Amino acid sequence: MMKKTIQKAFITSLPVMAGYIVLGIAFGILLKEKGFSIVWAFMMSLTIYAGSMEFVAIHLLDAGASLVSAAMMTLLVNARHLIYSLSMLERYQDTRPFKPYLIFGLTDETYALVCNGAPEDVDEKAYYFFLTLFDQCYWLTGSVLGAFLGSFIPFDTTGIDFSMTALFITIFVDQILKADSCIPGVIGIGCSVLSLCIFGASRFLIPAMIGIIGLLILVERKGDD
Amino acid sequence: MNRSVSIVIVIAAVTAMTRFLPFLLFPSGKKAPAFLQQITDRLPMAVMGMLVVYCLKDVSPWSSSHGIPEFIAVVIVVLSYVYKRNVILSIVLGTLIYMFLVQGAFL
Numbered sequence A: 001m002m003k004k005t006i007q008k009a010f011i012t013s014l015p016v017m018a019g020y021i022v023l024g025i026a027f028g029i030l031l032k033e034k035g036f037s038i039v040w041a042f043m044m045s046l047t048i049y050a051g052s053m054e055f056v057a058i059h060l061l062d063a064g065a066s067l068v069s070a071a072m073m074t075l076l077v078n079a080r081h082l083i084y085s086l087s088m089l090e091r092y093q094d095t096r097p098f099k100p101y102l103i104f105g106l107t108d109e110t111y112a113l114v115c116n117g118a119p120e121d122v123d124e125k126a127y128y129f130f131l132t133l134f135d136q137c138y139w140l141t142g143s144v145l146g147a148f149l150g151s152f153i154p155f156d157t158t159g160i161d162f163s164m165t166a167l168f169i170t171i172f173v174d175q176i177l178k179a180d181s182c183i184p185g186v187i188g189i190g191c192s193v194l195s196l197c198i199f200g201a202s203r204f205l206i207p208a209m210i211g212i213i214g215l216l217i218l219v220e221r222k223g224d225d
Numbered sequence B: 001m002n003r004s005v006s007i008v009i010v011i012a013a014v015t016a017m018t019r020f021l022p023f024l025l026f027p028s029g030k031k032a033p034a035f036l037q038q039i040t041d042r043l044p045m046a047v048m049g050m051l052v053v054y055c056l057k058d059v060s061p062w063s064s065s066h067g068i069p070e071f072i073a074v075v076i077v078v079l080s081y082v083y084k085r086n087v088i089l090s091i092v093l094g095t096l097i098y099m100f101l102v103q104g105a106f107l
Helices: A002-033 A038-047 A051-063 A067-077 A079-088 A099-104 A108-115 A124-149 A162-178 A183-199 A205-224 B002-025 B034-055 B068-084 B087-105
Strands: none
Touching: A002 A038, A002 A051, A002 A108, A002 A124, A002 A162, A002 B087, A038 A051, A038 A124, A038 B002, A051 A067, A051 A162, A051 B002, A067 A079, A067 A205, A067 B002, A067 B034, A079 A108, A079 B002, A079 B034, A099 A124, A099 B002, A108 A124, A162 A183, A162 B034, A162 B068, A162 B087, A183 A205, A183 B034, A205 B034, B068 B087
């Protein structure tokens, strides 16, 4: 039973393997470029384990950001985790002893895999556990590999930081394609561009965040009337 | 160095909080209030839009490249994703083209 569970979890996780290793390598290379070694790549992917946030973390580390702004940024970038967890309340309710790790490892991709449920002939809890574990192993492998390769890359890596922009764009477009309304997207872009014009590149985030949350609540209220 | 360690610890702690909070607030598996659910349903798309702007915040139409490499790469990522729905394909394609543009064509 256990062997079969591990096997099925591994097969389900294969699509994530390719993605995490490629993205992880990009992350590792960028981190190394900013002067942070393999140990940093490993520790970040072990303890933070949130792909897009780790990319943003490179900026925060490089700029020597304040702890408060690091916390604010993390809260906003990872706000979508609240939704993932909210929608997993039932599925993960009786998953002891794996529960804490399952919640810790709930990345976008793992969430998507778990949403599909478990096959009938496996131990459900263990299946989710191994899915989560395999995914984190791929991400760890990729980021460590990237930080390692970063020292030996024989070509010019200028512009490789666009991988983070591209990652966010694909998530954004995907959300728009799947949502019933793209108004939140318009609010997000609109508030940010407006705030960028008023406050400038180094200070636009906080006002943009306040505007976004305010407008979302306003739109929500209107919808209820 | 100490600052960097603290930053990583703060990010790890807040990230874990965003994942654990709903389980702590609604321990018995009961449903979250509708209003909260609706706001948190909409927030991710808005924030992702903000992050795209954040990534492109230093692009200026008055710089030497006029933001053309960014524009081309963004269009390619969007179009390739709409047609193929493959995250990795779009990221690799967009990044390679962007690297080519900033390293060769626009220098």
